[in-house]
Amino acid sequence: RGFGSFRLRHRQTKEGRNPKTGESVSVPEKRMPFFKAGKEIKELLNPELPPV
Structure with missing residues (x-):
């Protein structure tokens, strides 16, 4: 109690880029803590x- 809590956030599918080739790639959806x-x-x- 008082420490905090963990929850899951859902990341949607998005378009990314391969830095080596510049090719467009699809990044799948995932759950992040x-x-x-x-x-x-x-x-x-x-x-x-304390006040100054």
């Missing part, structure tokens, strides 16, 4: 600075 940090870990990593 995504981490959303919780409030507590954000506060630990980015503490509030």
